[in-house]
Amino acid sequence: MLATAGIVPRDDTAWNFEVKFDGIRAIGYITDELRILSRNDKNITAAWPELAALAPADPPFVVDGEIVALTADGRSSFEALQPRMHQRNPATIRALAAAIPATYLIFDLLHIGDRSLIELPYLQRRELLEQLDLRGPRWQVPPRLSGPGAAVVDQSRRLGLEGILCKRLDSPYLPGRRSPHWLKVKNIRDQEIVIVGWKPGAGRRAGHIGSLLMAVYTDAGELTCIGNVGTGFTQSALDDLAARLEPLQRKTPTTDADVPDVRWVEPRLVGEVSFSEWTGDGRLRHPSWRGLRLDKEPRQVKRELIRHARSGTP
Structure with a gap:
């Protein structure tokens, strides 16, 4: 069962709260x-x-x-x-x-x-x-946390935690489904992304990966570009990415993005980035690399939308 990005529910008595790890x-x-x-x-x-x-x-x-x-x-x-x-x-x-x-x-x-x-x-x-x-x-x-929910999320922010999970007391477990009866309220914005290409670096990164071209799948099943990420990498992470992307190279674009000097790759690898906000044209502002997510399938990667809690029983 997967949680939906959301805000703290108003009806604290219908929910339990947990730390999001x-x-x-x-x-x-x-x-x-x-x-x-x-x-x-x-x-x-x-x-x-x-x-x-x-x-x-x-x-x-x-x-x-x-x-x-x-x-x-x-x-x-x-x-x-x-x-x-x-x-x-x-x-x-x-x-x-x-x-x-x-x-x-x-x-x-x-x-x-x-x-x-x-x-x-x-x-x-x-x-x-x-x-x-x-x-x-x-x-x-880990312990269940009692409300009020707003105080729980405020405390998680003061402690430097990623956020909290809000779970409806009456919700069944829905395998493989993303449900508004589990809400993740984050202090740090992050987004899973599909790597569709990379651009060569300059200076200290000359001859190596400078940035990764990111995409997500739309509800129609098409890849759409959401920008580049060029910060947050360690040298070992760059070396590992280079080795993994080498056999995935392709000559034709993976998406219809008009981006120069891209080395296109098959959309097989999933990563995760933190960012400040979405821009009006659907790009990530100030993304920073967090790491690969080999536990995720590319076609599961979509833009996460903030939803409100659903009232009533599931």
Whole structure:
């Protein structure tokens, strides 16, 4: 189930609030052993060995949560998680797990034993999850926060957090659907993007990537250009992007954008940027690179619109 970008609901009594963490969404299947699937249904279990001790479980259960790298003050750091997202070499994974340990923040219970829970209201699922008492060295259930919602989001801003999630107490779990019954209220504006090309750099970046050409899919299924991003990169990120984009090169434009000196690529890679605002012509103002999102499929990437809460039951 996916959240919709929105504002804090007016009716605080119908909602619970949670901290929005900045990591990798993951479904955990806890049976005789642990199996973890990313949002695009890829098995990523091997990348997170420090979570293996969640299993075995009797009865088995299925949970939803976020894999994060937590800083000393308890905030999640997507940048710290980046070196771990792309690794599949067992020795490298073990070394990174020791240096940058991940934590699985579990916020929903979807199945237990032979019973599916997705039709139950959020509050009941959450209470059942809390009864499991999932507290371990690298996993935990983050707390539910009571309203008023405006005070919760203000406090999250003062603490430097990404934002909060607002979840209707009576909402069922809707697999694969983006619903206004889960709202994400962000302190930092970000947007998933599809990389459709790159422009060569100058100066210190001469001969290398200077900026990436960004696009999103429209509701009609067409790619539309939303500008370039040329800041926020580390040298290792640029080297990794160059290696990944090299086999994706193509001679014809990926979109109908009239941009000179672009090296066009197949729209296979998804990234994430922060930005200040959308311009009137549909471009991102002051975008800054945050990292690749290998857990996302390109055709899922659309412009995020701010929506208001929907009243009434789902």
